[in-house]
Amino acid sequence: MICNESSGTRDFETHWRNHLALSAELPVAGSHGTQDGHCAGWPLPATTWHFKPGNSPLQLVGHAYESVTPLPWAHDMRAHIGGSLLTVEDDIHGSLSILPCASKAVEFFDTGKTSGASCPGAPIPPAG
Incomplete structure (x- = not known):
């Protein structure tokens, strides 16, 4: 999905030149600044996705405070294609697998029942 919609280079040599230039310009963080590689x-060329609502149930999951896939994106996706949005109240991308509320998402695969609830996220570690 990422490469189908990415307008970045498909050529490794161009990516490598861009990577070296960005790393030279921004030595501390430049090597992490691109996904082109x-x-x-x-x-395949970049293709714009045309999502539309379907007829079957759909379970979406979003994390309230994370930056990798911000919650507004999940709200936008739900507005485009429908479904129910389970909101995890944390900032940790992928934490659902270690939380008790994962059962709400897994229930969808077992029964087709969706959840629009929110659930506690990963606990904040104590200050040390």
Whole structure:
């Protein structure tokens, strides 16, 4: 999905030149500033997705405070395609698998029942 919609280079040599230039310009964080390399060699051109609501139930999950996939994106996706949004009240991308409320998401796969609830996220570690 990332490469299907990415307008970044499909050419590794171009990606590497861009990576070196950005790393030289921003030595502390420049080597982490691009995703282009993930699509080097991808044979298809960028394609705009055209999502539309379906007829079957759909369970979406979003984390209230995370930056990798911000919650407004989940709200936008739900507005485009429908479904129910289970909101995890934390800032940890992927924490659902270690939380008790994972059962709400897994229930969808077992029964088709969706949840629009919110649930506690990963606990904040004590200050040390």
